[in-house]
Amino acid sequence: EVQLVESGGGLVQPGRSLRLSCAASGFIFDNNGMNWVRQAPGKGLEWVSGISWNSGSTGYADSVKGRFTISRDNAKKSMYLQMNSLRPEDTALYYCARSRGGYVGYDAFDFWGQGTMVSVSS
């Protein structure tokens, strides 16, 4: 059974940093691209970032470019999101999602975690 479990969320002050993790199990992790998608309270879904199976390709939403960095460790079956210079508008539930294929920008997301909440406030 495919499982994706996010962790690392919490309450943080504006301008500070946070690192999210996504632990994967139940599938061959290095076959698939991976992504972060967020949903702010009362809002819709927003793709944040994606990474290809071998970390050779990454993508970012304009809203986080230059502040967030995505990475993965295939040996640990894990993906990460380093979030710097956090803003109140980054407050959201952050989901980890698996791409059907191995690359970024080519395929839908077929499995999702339950999310980890990030709140940015002073």
Place this chain on the structure above:
Amino acid sequence: EIVLTQSPGTLSLSPGERATLSCRASQSLTSSHLAWYRKRPGQAPTLLIYSASNRATGIPDRFSGSGSGTDFTLTISRLEPEDFAVYYCQQCSRSSYTFGQGTKLEIK
């Protein structure tokens, strides 16, 4: 950036009725790059349709997708109680993705 516009914003129907949801893109899409998701409160999104018309694993055949170019449709032939939720379309291109703003399907 490609913008996806979903309509209607809210759709009020009864169980057993047919639902038709629309997703319009600001630029022409390759059909293989359009997907639909269902989002229930407190749950993670579920992939329903990928490549515009292919049902994801485990999705019942009352869900169907169609369309090409800039206009895409998700049809639910006979609404079940668990179908009342928010639906999002998604496009992928050039190493990025965008979602539509969502259509809320509510019980009439």
